[in-house]
Amino acid sequence: MKTDKSNLLYETIRSALRHVEEFVEEGVAPIKRLQSDENKTSPALGLIHDQLKGCTRCPLHEQRTQIVFGDGDPNANLMFIGEGPGEKEDLLGLPFVGRAGELLTKMIENGLGITRKEAYICNIVKCRPPKNRTPTPTEVGTCRTFLDSQIKAVSPKTIVTLGKPASSLLLGKDIAITKVRGTWHEYQGIPVMPTLHPAFVLRQYTEQNRRLVWQDLKAALARSRETSV
Numbered sequence: 001m002k003t004d005k006s007n008l009l010y011e012t013i014r015s016a017l018r019h020v021e022e023f024v025e026e027g028v029a030p031i032k033r034l035q036s037d038e039n040k041t042s043p044a045l046g047l048i049h050d051q052l053k054g055c056t057r058c059p060l061h062e063q064r065t066q067i068v069f070g071d072g073d074p075n076a077n078l079m080f081i082g083e084g085p086g087e088k089e090d091l092l093g094l095p096f097v098g099r100a101g102e103l104l105t106k107m108i109e110n111g112l113g114i115t116r117k118e119a120y121i122c123n124i125v126k127c128r129p130p131k132n133r134t135p136t137p138t139e140v141g142t143c144r145t146f147l148d149s150q151i152k153a154v155s156p157k158t159i160v161t162l163g164k165p166a167s168s169l170l171l172g173k174d175i176a177i178t179k180v181r182g183t184w185h186e187y188q189g190i191p192v193m194p195t196l197h198p199a200f201v202l203r204q205y206t207e208q209n210r211r212l213v214w215q216d217l218k219a220a221l222a223r224s225r226e227t228s229v
């Protein structure tokens with residue numbers, strides 16, 4: 001016969017297990033579904049993703065929760081490349097899903113009139129730099145091979161680089177984003193349009209900054225449609 005003490009222990013364990021089950025059903029499972037359902041891929045992208053698994057090639061692996069590979073149409077005409085995952089991206093495993101990501105999504109969907117899923121979005125480094133610092137040239141250089149493979153696999157008609165680090169990498173020189181945004185460049189034969197990073201626009205939320213980004217995105221979309229005919 002159970003004593004009062006052992007009954008109490010039994011009930012405590014059962015209650016704890018119920019909480020774990022609820023957490024798995026309501027908390028963890030939706031995140032996993034979000035990753036697997038929404039992260040469409042292609043055989044070429046799948047191969048690159050496999051090569052990245054467990055990557056420890058640069059120090060950014062030390063504090064990441066997970067690798068943030070990319071999101072969107074694996075055959076998109078329009079590709080967005082940002083700097084690196086932030087806190088929310090690191091937790092969910094998807095690029096541009098925090099506040100800056102919400103603004104980017106709004107600009108794509110409301111400003112350009114296409115869905116976010118019609119574009120492909122990724123970053124120059126796939127692991128979150130601690131405290132959202134700018135990735136070092138060594139980290140960017142080490143991760144670059146994966147970005148180059150992604151660009152080759154998606155083969156977009158136009159690339160939009162978001163902010164200074166991504167623009168500097170693809171333009172092959174240290175640039176001032178406010179000077180080069182809105183001008184056309186080329187990377188591996190693909191037209192590149194640098195523009196302001198949505199996080200910068202959030203920090204300096206002026207009508208002018210929003211208008212400049214909208215102009216750049218419109219030009220990029222038009223170019224991707226020209227070259228895709």
Ligand code: SF4
Pocket residue numbers: 052055056057058059060061067125126127139142143
């Ligand atoms: S940032 Fe890139 S190179 Fe560095 S650990 Fe992550 S996946 Fe590997």
